[in-house]
Amino acid sequence: MSIDKAMAILRKYPLCDHCLGRLFARLGFGLSNYERGRAIKDYLLMRIHERIINEGLSDELLNDLKALAISGHEPSISLLKSMGMDVSPVPCYVCGNAIFNRLDEWANKIINAMASLRAEFRTFKLGTRVPSDVLRKELEITTEFGITSAESIKRELNRELGKRVSSTLGIPFSREEPDIEVVLDVSTGAVTIQIMPLYILTRYRRERRLTGKVKWPIDDVLKIYDARGAILHSGGGEASDVRVLGNGRPMVIQVIEPGKRPLINELNQPLRDDSYGIALNVLSYVRASTVRKVKAESRNYVITYRVLAVTGGQVTDEALRSLHEYFRNRQVVQRLRVRGRVKKRVSIVYELDGKIISNGLVEFLIRCQGNLNIRGFVHGYFGDVEPSIAGVLAVEVRPVEVDILNISD
Ligand SMILES: [Zn+2]
Structure with a gap:
């Protein structure tokens, strides 16, 4: 039985009730580590006492009794005293009896720091920085005695402090995605609070062709949130003179x-300010991991473009019909020059339709993968995009207007 290891451990290391109980944290339900440690010591004492009654006092039993007394077990100290022996306890090998008696003091410190924080929060996470020699000693014992039922001191501290703070302030303790993260440094007693970012999933539409730099409603976001900054994470992007219509492009605002x-x-009303030329449709708060997801998935969006293009030569309805046949689920290879190196990117054009608007002006509807460079695909970029509309039609084709009509993500 693993509790038998408790006596062996106490013979070598004096442990307080907290630190002994924590080694057997997986045993017993509804007990605090303190209660568990105390119960183990009580049980060990009763076993020793029974043997003393039955077998008489041996050196082995006396030494075990002394080990219990040294660890601070009052009933063992009393029993020894009744036998005419005075044994004084020594500080706990792991915590030095300098941690668990300060829980209330530290909890109050944390509560005060949180109460004076000039930021709203509904959930918090609590962590502790524990001196490395404490962690080392704890690990030393679990390793030496092959203990698999232990809980770490950090976990006990976080839980015990969290419980106190949570019940005083009446706010829940949250392990994942809390509003703030509080860290207590056990050796200095210092409390630091980090205000965690918020992530808003939106879709933006750009209803007008813009020239130059796009102005995003960052200032409005900062004002609404009384925030220090904001970062826009968009799932792909397009030039500012491309209109983004339909359902818009996914973007996470951090x-x-x-x-x-x-x-x-x-947020919906204030962020739909038309003066930016960008309309934000606010969807929901999301987890931090959505940023990575939105960025990673953008290459696989299915985007429908409308491109108005000027052609350098005659294009017939028949040529457009065969172009439609040719670009049906067709792979397109784009050669990109990145820092002197040539990289290849493969995209799929799912469907393409062309319509003659007037002589030398053709409108294309193109449904393709999100990572396709649409202007390059229309123009061909002198062979860098292969096959291209210009290449297949064998005339020069220059895009003049590009609109995104829909993005399926
Ligand atoms: Zn201890």
Whole structure:
């Protein structure tokens, strides 16, 4: 039985009730480590006492009794005293009895720091920085005695402090994606609080062709959130003179150090300000991992483009019909020059339709993979995009207007 190891451990290392109980944290239900450690010591004492009654006092039993007393077990100290022996406890080998008696003091410190924080929060996560020699000693014992039922001291501290803070402030403790992260440094007692970012999933539409730099409603975001900064993470992108119509392009707005955390439906109106030339449709708050997901998935979006193009030579309806046949689920290879190296990127054009608007002006509807360079695909870029519309039609084709009509993600 693994509790038998408890006596062997105490013979070598004096441990307080917390630190002994923590080694057997997986045993017993509804017990705190303190109660568990105390119960193990009580049980060990009763076993020793029974043997003393039955077998008489031996050196082995006396030494075990002394080991219990040295670890601070009061009933063992009393029993020894009744036998005429005075044994004083020594500080716990792991925590030095300098950690668990300060839980209330530290919890109050954390509560005060949180209460004076000038930022809204609904959930928090609590962590501790524990001196490395404490962690080393704890590991030393579990390794030496092959203990598999132990809980780490950090976990016990986080839980015990979290419980106190949570019940005083009436806010839940959250392991994942909390509003703030509080860290207590056990050796200095210092409390640091990090305000965690918010992530808003949106889709943006650009209804007008813009020239130059696009102005995003960052200032509005900063004002609404009373935030230090904001980062836009868009799933792919396009030139500013490309209109983004239909359902718009997915984008996650990361709000840095928000002082306020409004409900998502409070954002829709302020962020739909038309003066930016960008309309944001606010969808929901999301996890941090959505940023990576939105970026990674953008290459596999299915995008429908409308491209108005000027042709350098005669294009017939028949040529457009055969172009339609040719670009049906067709792979297109784009050669990209990145820092002197040539990289190849493969995209798929799913469907393409062309319509003659007037002599020398053709409108194309192109449904393709999100990573296709649309202008390059129309123009051919002198062989860098292969096959291309210009290449297959064997005339010069120059895109003049590009619109995104829909993005399926
Ligand atoms: Zn201890």
